[in-house]
Amino acid sequence: MVNKVLLTYAVFDFIFVAMGIVIIVFSTTVQKFQFEVPTDGKQAARNLLYQRFPFTAAIINSVGIFITFVITVPGLITPVRSWLKVGAYLTTVNAIFTLVIGLYLWIQTLRTKGDFAPIWGNQTAAVQDLMQAAFQCCGYFNSTSPAFVTNPTCQSPASAALMRGCATPITSFANIFVDDIFTSLFGMVGIDVAFVVATACLLKQRKERERFRHIDEKSGALRGF
Template structure:
């Protein structure tokens, strides 16, 4: 009969290391592409958001995840509770680290309007042009603040004055986008907490089995006499 406690731990441990791989892959791939020249307005807005993401912290977090996972292996191989306890403590640290990254992203959504205003002013007219076209807007707050970039969406001051500023669609896009990212990060924290619980359950199961084994050994010794 399969030990359900051990099976649950193995599944959770597998999810944990897969989470670390996803985090590492996302951070490395996205960081490498975040500074590429955009060809479309939503791509430009997304890349500008990515440029403020804590990718180095994410990569460090992923490495910590792999180290914690590796600590679970000798514990499973040898049945040593010490290895699993060490892994559990490291996973707890990892969970706090992951939570910090998630909170950092969440705070970003609270400052989205001000952040995007600074980002907008810093962009060349070509990038502003792409975002005006994609989000069907002219200027940031309005067509004159700052002044719009002349393009097909905003061909003249009169036409631009009839269009909304880019602040509302950009903030809505950015908030939704970052919401999805930090929700995924908080989901990773849930997996880490679940693994800590699984480790605690497995340690308890091993302790109980060891106690019963000692009882059986004593009974066997008495039976010999």
């Protein structure tokens, strides 16, 4: 008969390590192209946002997940409960680490408009041109603060003054983009919590079985007399 508690634990264990794979693949992949020369404004904005992401912390987190998974494997295939306990503690640490990264990204969304201003100012005219064209705006806060880059969207000071600044559309784009990422991280934390609960259930089951085994052994010894 299939042990449903053990099966549930195994499922969450593999989902847990899959999250580590997703995190490290995403982090290493994005790090390769976050500084590439953009070909459109939304790509430029996305790359600038990526440059603010804590990829080193994310990679460390994924390594912690892999280490935790390796420790949980003996707990999965052997009746020794100490492996499960260590795995639960490490999973909790990983969950807190993931939560902190998610909160960091969430806090960034609260300050995007102000924080992105110096980033905009440090870009070349070509990159600003791409973002103005993509978001249909001129300048950052407005056409004069900082001064807009002349392009088909902002052809003259008079036409640029009638256009909105890029701060609002870029902030909206950034918040939606980053929201998806930190929401995914919070979802991973939920899976971590479920994994810890599954571990606690398996620990309880094994403890009860061990207790019954000791009772049976004592009963057998008494019958021997």
